[in-house]
Amino acid sequence: MLLVGTLVLALLLGIGGWAGLTLMAAAGPQAAEITPGDVVAFTADGDVRVDDKDLTNDVTPWLGGRFGAALWVHDTEAYTLLVAASRDDRKAREGLERLRGREGSGKFGFVVGDGYVVTARGTRDAQAAAEAANAAAQATPLAGVQAYADAVKWLPEEHFAHAYADLAEAGEAMTAMMMSQLTDLGMDEEEIPEDVLAEEFISSDMFFGVPGLTGKQQGTLVVGASATDDGVEVRYRTFGAAATMVAPPAADLIAAVGGLSADAIVAGSAAIGKVPEGLDGFFGPTTLDPEDLEGLDPKQIAEIQAEFAKAPDFSKAIKALDSSFLAFAVTGVRGEVPMLSATLRTKDAAASADVAAALKSLEMQLTVTVTGNTVQAVSDGYTATAKLSSSPLFQKAIEGLPSHPDLLVYVDLPKYLAPADDARMRDLAAPIKALAFASAPLGSDSEGMVHLIIE
Incomplete structure (x- = not known):
C-alpha cells in the first residue's frame, strides 16, 4: 500500500x-x-x-x-x-x-x-x-x-x-x-x-x-x-x-506448505476450483485449421499432420486441474530452470495420468511419478534438509493469515533477490525478510492478507 x-x-x-x-x-x-x-x-x-x-x-x-x-x-x-x-x-x-x-x-x-x-x-x-x-x-x-x-x-x-x-x-x-x-x-x-x-x-x-x-x-x-x-x-x-458460493477447501494449505522444504525460496499451495473455458488455448491449438493446409500437396499435409499428432495434448492436462490441489516449493534456480518440487492431487487417477503425460513431454529435467490420483514432479537439484514449518521466519510470516485459505504463497525475500543483478533493488528491499499471502472464501465473497516481515 x-x-x-x-x-x-x-x-x-x-x-x-x-x-x-x-x-x-x-x-x-x-x-x-x-x-x-x-x-x-x-x-x-x-x-x-x-x-x-x-x-x-x-x-x-x-x-x-x-x-x-x-x-x-x-x-x-x-x-x-x-x-x-x-x-x-x-x-x-x-x-x-x-x-x-x-x-x-x-x-x-x-x-x-x-x-x-x-x-x-x-x-x-x-x-x-x-x-x-x-x-x-x-x-x-x-x-x-x-x-x-x-x-x-x-x-x-x-x-x-x-x-x-x-x-x-x-x-x-x-x-x-x-x-x-x-x-x-x-x-x-x-x-x-x-x-x-x-x-x-x-x-x-x-x-x-x-x-x-x-x-x-x-x-x-x-x-x-x-x-x-x-x-x-x-x-x-x-x-x-x-x-459463485465457494466452500472452504478440505485440504489444510498452511500445513501443506509447512511440510515443504525449509530451503524454499518460494513455496505455496492452492485449492484449484473450476478451470475457465479456453485456458488450454494458451498452449496452442488442439486441432489443425484446414485453412492452414490450403495450397499444400498431400505429402506436406501428411508430414504436418504427423508432427501435430506427436505434440502433447495440454487440453487434457488443463481440464485435469479441475477441483485439484497443488503444493510446490522452489529451492533455487540453475541457469533459467527452477529447482522445484510440486505435488498435484487431482480428482481421479485418469486426470493424474493426463497431467503426468503433459509434464513428461516438456523439455525439463523432471522426475515425474504418479500414485493413484497424485502426481509429483521433482527437478534436479531440489533440496529438502528440513521442513518449512521448523523455520521461525515462516511461522512469523503466516501469523494472522486466514485460517482456511484456498491460496497461500510464502517468499523468503533475501533468498529470492540474492541472484538479482539490481543492487539498488536488493538494498531497497533489504529490511523485508519474508512475505506471506493467503486468500480465503467467505461464501460468495473473499478475504485475504499479505504479511510483510520487516527487520
Missing part, C-alpha cells in the same frame, strides 16, 4: 519517475471528506513530504495532512483525482498554477478550497473535471457513502492506509480511461478492437487465480495496511460480490 500510494501521488503530480515521499504524522481533513462519493476507486494515506527537486517549489510549501487518490468518471471521461490537505492555500494555488501551466488545463486541473486541494488529470477538460469533482464532493462526499463506511469499518482501527473500489463500475471506468488515451493518440473509437479494452479484460476469465476477480463484477472491495510489531499487514475483503 505504501508503494502504491506513493506511486499514485507521483503520477498524479506529473513526476517523471519516483518521487521521494516520506510519511509523517497525519493531520488535516480526511481525504474521503473531500472526494466525490461516486468515485470508482479510492486510496488514502497519511501525510507526505515530497523530496523531488523539480517539485520542491510547487508542492512542498503547502502539502500536508492526509491525501487520497481516486479514479472518477465524469461525462464519460475517466480522470484520476488527487485530494490533499493544504497548509497554505495561497502557496498551493501558486504552485498548482505553475503545474497547470506546464501541463495545460486540458490535462491538469485543480481547485484550492479552504485548507484542501482537489486536482484532476486526464486527456481533456481536466480543469472542468476538477471543478466538477469539488462540487460533487461538497454535495455527497465519499465519507458519507454507506457502502464505503461499512467497508472501511471492517479494517483494523489502527490502519494507516486504505483503498476502496466499486467493482461494478471498475471495468467501465478503466475502459473509459483507455478509450480517452487511445483517442487522444489520434485513433477513432471504431478503430479500437474490443479485446484491448479494459472492461473486456476484467470481465473475462483472465483473472483466473486472483481471488474474487473473475468474471463480471459487482459489490465493493476494501484494502487496508496496518503496522505490526514485526512488519506490515495488508488485508482485503470483498462485500456483495455475488460470485
Whole structure:
C-alpha cells in the first residue's frame, strides 16, 4: 500500500519517475471528506513530504495532512483525482498554477478550497473535471457513502492506509480511461478492437487465480495496511460480490506448505476450483485449421499432420486441474530452470495420468511419478534438509493469515533477490525478510492478507 500510494501521488503530480515521499504524522481533513462519493476507486494515506527537486517549489510549501487518490468518471471521461490537505492555500494555488501551466488545463486541473486541494488529470477538460469533482464532493462526499463506511469499518482501527473500489463500475471506468488515451493518440473509437479494452479484460476469465476477480463484477472491495510489531499487514475483503458460493477447501494449505522444504525460496499451495473455458488455448491449438493446409500437396499435409499428432495434448492436462490441489516449493534456480518440487492431487487417477503425460513431454529435467490420483514432479537439484514449518521466519510470516485459505504463497525475500543483478533493488528491499499471502472464501465473497516481515 505504501508503494502504491506513493506511486499514485507521483503520477498524479506529473513526476517523471519516483518521487521521494516520506510519511509523517497525519493531520488535516480526511481525504474521503473531500472526494466525490461516486468515485470508482479510492486510496488514502497519511501525510507526505515530497523530496523531488523539480517539485520542491510547487508542492512542498503547502502539502500536508492526509491525501487520497481516486479514479472518477465524469461525462464519460475517466480522470484520476488527487485530494490533499493544504497548509497554505495561497502557496498551493501558486504552485498548482505553475503545474497547470506546464501541463495545460486540458490535462491538469485543480481547485484550492479552504485548507484542501482537489486536482484532476486526464486527456481533456481536466480543469472542468476538477471543478466538477469539488462540487460533487461538497454535495455527497465519499465519507458519507454507506457502502464505503461499512467497508472501511471492517479494517483494523489502527490502519494507516486504505483503498476502496466499486467493482461494478471498475471495468467501465478503466475502459473509459483507455478509450480517452487511445483517442487522444489520434485513433477513432471504431478503430479500437474490443479485446484491448479494459472492461473486456476484467470481465473475462483472465483473472483466473486472483481471488474474487473473475468474471463480471459487482459489490465493493476494501484494502487496508496496518503496522505490526514485526512488519506490515495488508488485508482485503470483498462485500456483495455475488460470485459463485465457494466452500472452504478440505485440504489444510498452511500445513501443506509447512511440510515443504525449509530451503524454499518460494513455496505455496492452492485449492484449484473450476478451470475457465479456453485456458488450454494458451498452449496452442488442439486441432489443425484446414485453412492452414490450403495450397499444400498431400505429402506436406501428411508430414504436418504427423508432427501435430506427436505434440502433447495440454487440453487434457488443463481440464485435469479441475477441483485439484497443488503444493510446490522452489529451492533455487540453475541457469533459467527452477529447482522445484510440486505435488498435484487431482480428482481421479485418469486426470493424474493426463497431467503426468503433459509434464513428461516438456523439455525439463523432471522426475515425474504418479500414485493413484497424485502426481509429483521433482527437478534436479531440489533440496529438502528440513521442513518449512521448523523455520521461525515462516511461522512469523503466516501469523494472522486466514485460517482456511484456498491460496497461500510464502517468499523468503533475501533468498529470492540474492541472484538479482539490481543492487539498488536488493538494498531497497533489504529490511523485508519474508512475505506471506493467503486468500480465503467467505461464501460468495473473499478475504485475504499479505504479511510483510520487516527487520
